Amino acid sequence: MRVGAIAANTFREAVRNKVMHAIVGLALIVILCSKALAWVSAGEDVKVMTDMGLAAVTLFGVLVALFSGANLLYKEVDNRTSYLILSKPLRRYEFIAGKYLGLVLVLLGCSVIMSTVHAGYLTTFVASMEEEEVLRGEMLRSFYLALGQAYFLIFLELCVVAALGVFFSVISSPVFSAIATFCTFFIGHGLRNIKDLTDVVESQAGDLILKAMYWVLPGLFMFDIKHYAAYAQPRSLGTILGCVVYAVCYCIVILTLTCVIFRRRQL
Amino acid sequence: METHPLEIENLTMIYGGKGQKALSELSLTVSEKEVFGYLGPNGAGKTTTLKILVGLLRYTSGSVRMFGRNVGDSDVRTRIGFVPEDPRFYEYLTAGETLRFFGRLLGLEGKSAEEKAGKYLETVGLSYAADTRVGKFSRGMRQRLGLAQALLNGPDLLLLDEPLSGLDPVGRAQIRDVILEQAATGKTVFFSSHVLPDVEAICSRVGIICEGRLRESGTIEEMLSKSLETVEIVVSGLSEAAAASLSEDVDAVRKTQNMHVLSTTDSGKAQEILKRIIAEGAAVESVSPRRETLEDYFMRRMGSGGEA
Numbered sequence: 001m002r003v004g005a006i007a008a009n010t011f012r013e014a015v016r017n018k019v020m021h022a023i024v025g026l027a028l029i030v031i032l033c034s035k036a037l038a039w040v041s042a043g044e045d046v047k048v049m050t051d052m053g054l055a056a057v058t059l060f061g062v063l064v065a066l067f068s069g070a071n072l073l074y075k076e077v078d079n080r081t082s083y084l085i086l087s088k089p090l091r092r093y094e095f096i097a098g099k100y101l102g103l104v105l106v107l108l109g110c111s112v113i114m115s116t117v118h119a120g121y122l123t124t125f126v127a128s129m130e131e132e133e134v135l136r137g138e139m140l141r142s143f144y145l146a147l148g149q150a151y152f153l154i155f156l157e158l159c160v161v162a163a164l165g166v167f168f169s170v171i172s173s174p175v176f177s178a179i180a181t182f183c184t185f186f187i188g189h190g191l192r193n194i195k196d197l198t199d200v201v202e203s204q205a206g207d208l209i210l211k212a213m214y215w216v217l218p219g220l221f222m223f224d225i226k227h228y229a230a231y232a233q234p235r236s237l238g239t240i241l242g243c244v245v246y247a248v249c250y251c252i253v254i255l256t257l258t259c260v261i262f263r264r265r266q267l
Numbered sequence: 268m269e270t271h272p273l274e275i276e277n278l279t280m281i282y283g284g285k286g287q288k289a290l291s292e293l294s295l296t297v298s299e300k301e302v303f304g305y306l307g308p309n310g311a312g313k314t315t316t317l318k319i320l321v322g323l324l325r326y327t328s329g330s331v332r333m334f335g336r337n338v339g340d341s342d343v344r345t346r347i348g349f350v351p352e353d354p355r356f357y358e359y360l361t362a363g364e365t366l367r368f369f370g371r372l373l374g375l376e377g378k379s380a381e382e383k384a385g386k387y388l389e390t391v392g393l394s395y396a397a398d399t400r401v402g403k404f405s406r407g408m409r410q411r412l413g414l415a416q417a418l419l420n421g422p423d424l425l426l427l428d429e430p431l432s433g434l435d436p437v438g439r440a441q442i443r444d445v446i447l448e449q450a451a452t453g454k455t456v457f458f459s460s461h462v463l464p465d466v467e468a469i470c471s472r473v474g475i476i477c478e479g480r481l482r483e484s485g486t487i488e489e490m491l492s493k494s495l496e497t498v499e500i501v502v503s504g505l506s507e508a509a510a511a512s513l514s515e516d517v518d519a520v521r522k523t524q525n526m527h528v529l530s531t532t533d534s535g536k537a538q539e540i541l542k543r544i545i546a547e548g549a550a551v552e553s554v555s556p557r558r559e560t561l562e563d564y565f566m567r568r569m570g571s572g573g574e575a
Contacts, residue, residue, distance in 0.1 A: 084369070087349040
């Protein structure tokens with residue numbers, strides 16, 4: 001109940017925040033503009049619109065996670081709103097859990113809005129296509145399944161990014177926290193290449209550093225299936241479940257670290 | 268074993284990075300139904316003590332127990348209500364939403380939280396602002412809302428950090444009355460303040476803290492009974508020669524625009540002085556025995572370096 005109260009309040013704060021409205025509004029404009037780019041793509045309209053739309057959902061979702069996550073705990077401590085909350089019979093880990101769950105609800109809401117508009121827009125576009133170009137039957141089902149999987153994995157990725165944002169927000173200022181989270185997001189997408197690099201690096205120290213990065217930083221590349229969605233190639237259930245387990249475990253580790261640091265914090 | 272609402276023993280708090288000692292072997296006990304005033308100049312350690320009591324700060328050594336339980340036990344906070352100095356709230360919530368939110372943190376369900384929110388907004392005189400966003404509140408209104416949230420769970424111990432600061436005279440009287448009502452219903456109140464006349468009016472016992480050490484504690488009567496009484500006689504139409512003559516028998520003579528104020532600590536001598544004033548043909552405007560106030564006492568103790 002206490003965790004629920006904190007989560008509901010965090011969600012309410014985001015819903016009443018005008019910056020959040022602006023980010024989601026901008027995301028919808030970009031999604032709706034994807035058709036303009038599709039016109040110059042020589043018959044690859046659906047692929048371009050899918051790819052671009054999913055990229056917009058990811059990018060703006062990350063912006064929401066950065067904007068909310070980076071401020072999440074810093075603001076509570078800096079504004080001293082945490083004084084009254086933590087003087088109630090609430091443990092600090094419950095406070096972190098509530099704040100994070102609230103943020104996940106915000107990301108879920110944003111993802112659902114952006115995904116629904118994107119999927120609806122794609123459906124309308126597909127329905128308006130010439131008969132010989134129309135995706136149909138098994139191909140259409142595969143397309144929607146892959147699209148749904150892509151939305152789901154984007155949401156999971158946002159949950160991981162949000163956990164990192166919360167972690168950085170407990171140890172630093174919002175600006176540093178946002179920068180650190182964004183850098184981690186960026187590196188997390190290129191992590192697959194880092195693993196490949198370990199095979200060619202000769203220095204032992206370099207090899208060690210790259211391996212440490214690979215194991216410590218989040219492997220966000222595994223959540224990126226935009227390309228498969230654009231080509232109507234759904235991933236196996238095992239792959240999706242693997243991503244779920246990875247995201248849950250990574251978030252638990254990061255949030256546990258956050259709780260340990262916050263528990264020792266003098267307010 | 269008898270347990271007190273608050274027992275602090277040899278509490279020491281050293282801030283990590285700076286190595287600065289904020290509290291040094293502080294010991295005090297607050298008994299049930301007591302209204303304890305916690306006094307001290309700025310930076311004495313009052314807020315640090317209160318933050319430790321509600322678990323916002325971890326102390327370096329000593330022990331702090333509330334109702335016989337360690338202060339680190341979050342369940343003990345179901346029995347306390349806390350108002351920090353200049354309380355801050357979520358600015359996007361209304362006063363009603365704020366209290367319902369705190370109600371949920373205290374385990375109050377929907378309707379019960381709703382009812383209590385309404386009740387305590389009325390108690391602190393904020394019913395009219397129930398639907399106003401807290402971001403638009405003045406400091407005094409936030410102070411009242413702070414007290415309302417502290418009362419939500421019907422706490423056995425109220426911890427108040429400067430609850431009367433930032434309030435206008437009407438607001439101060441209103442909040443003072445709420446605190447006195449709580450005390451009358453048997454609640455224990457631990458109350459830090461700079462406003463000494465209010466402490467004198469509200470508290471049954473006080474502790475004076477300076478540089479992180481408790482310098483003195485006791486009932487107000489005990490503290491002030493040791494101090495001297497003064498009789499002040501205000502006289503008009505007294506000649507300069509008579510005033511000079513009288514000044515030899517009183518402790519002090521002050522001249523205002525058209526009056527003289529004579530002070531003596533000897534109440535027996537006051538009778539004789541009055542006779543001489545009348546014999547001089549001057550008019551006695553007032554005679555007031557003046558007892559040392561807590562403020563005088565506090566200033567005197569602080570003036571002597573706070574040594575008890």
